[in-house]
Amino acid sequence: MAEYRLMKGNEVIAEAAIRCGCDGYFGYPITPQSEIMETLMLRKPWEETGMVVLQAESEVAAINMVYGGAGCGKKVMTSSSSPGISLKQEGLTYIAGAELPCLVVNVVRGGPGLGTIQPAQSDYFQAVKGGGHGDYHLIVLAPASVQEMNDFVDEGFDLAFKYRNPVMILTDGVIGQMMEKVKLSEYKPRWTEEEIKKMHGSWATTGKSPDRDYNIITSLELDSGRQEQFNHKLIAKYNTIKENEVRYEAINCDDADYIIVAYGSSSRISQKAVTIAREKGIKVGLLRPITLFPYPTKVIQEMANRVKGFLAVEMSAGQMVEDVRLAVNGKVPVEHYGRLGGMIPTPNEVVAALEEKIIKAK
């Protein structure tokens, strides 16, 4: 029977991890996401499912623990917020370079530097364009509700193992801290050692057995030709991901003259803005990218042929708007509206921005 609870976004990340058979969580406290590790420590999943939970000495250590655990073919994860995610970039590029699966949650706060502990969406570039050094991508999921915080944990692990690629849940202090009704997932047992050997024994450090050569987890290739080949292999993988894994939600877009593009908490605010604008007679729709990498570029390209303009609403100085512009490619105006530093836009501000920047400007 389905189990419903009123929970914080951060808390449900922890609950979903336990229920989806996660093997290990490695973290370091930082506001506004500390409830994730706090919930896990309170729940003691090592007694229930055998899941390992460890508070590391730093974000750097935590992501390298994830690197080690992912190398074993285990379902491992970490979480942090913006300054901590910056520290994890080294580990993330190694994990991407070694083609390992893992889940990273970024409950974004405003920056740069220590910035603020209030919510923001200013880590978009870092999340979707690479973040660390070298040519690589994370798969980036953007939940817009506590329910999606729950759902994307299991889904994130599925994608991570399907493509052997790190997956990031890019959320923010609004979704992390707010409480909503959530339908919890069914329990899935953790994989047994035998199952892991069967599924991932060809690459994971499960221990050399007589039936296979020894495995090496590494991102090092000193031969330039072979490194280039590997880079092309990664590009091919990212292209497959772009082909198969784009997710988005289109609300009131069919008859729309204007499209608001927004993800995560901004999409919730924008949804209300759409209602207000429609009451005023403005035909506006909301496109909510659910995957930020891969980005719903084709959908925007198609919409650009029939609408009069796009407004990207995000709590940043204008990051995702660049991907909207790339997709629209000059066909119609694309503008950005955002609040910064932990400030959250109101639906009325969004409607006003749409009128001023797109409708009147035309």
Add this chain to the structure above:
Amino acid sequence: MDVKDIIKPENLVYKKSSILTDKVMHYCPGCSHGVVHKLVAEVIEEMNIQEQTIAVSPVGCSVLAYNYLSVDWHEAAHGRAPAVATAIKRLMPEKYVFTYQGDGDLASIGTAEIIHACNRGEKIVVIFINNGIYGMTGGQMAPTTLEGMATSTSPYGRDVKMAGHPLKITELIAQLPGTEYVTRQAVHTPAAVRKCKKAILKAFQNVGQNNGTQFIEVVSTCSSGWKLNPVKSNEWMVENMFPYYPLGDLKG
């Protein structure tokens, strides 16, 4: 008598460990890495734990250690091997997990990771090669470079007022309740090689009992970095490194 008459099982006095691969090692002549690799391989073979062993290699000269020992390897980022090993051991407690790290890796960039892994008493073996120099990048000053020792980034000799004193990290590690066995060894003579092997064996046996962290420093030579031939390197090590990094057990 033909040479073939001598090659008989009963005459066998030395055999390459089955854990060592046939790849030609990239290490310089006189480098201690090859000897320590061999000792670790022999211990793994003698304990019959090839299938249970997961090794973590560092960044430094031994970054390619995974080419030489046929166990599953995880190549870590610079200094992060203890964090990588922590997760492997915690997620697979029945495994023998060891890190193999140089002085730049363990005692400079990875200081936080090694101190905290040892403080938590992670049930891993740490093999720490201390040759007082960054070999792979071409002979720069290491945290363990001796006072007055010339390197490419301390060309007039290490000035402790500017660069601080050489770090005796093994002494720090020995203070931590999480460590069970902490020792400092070398491989410059046959006797030292035998003692070092005994220490490595003890560390692996201890960790098999799921006791605390096992830490073995091997004071080592770097002929290329020190710009000395292998024989002179050993002599220089005995004269200069051993007084500052004295051999023997610090704990356990």
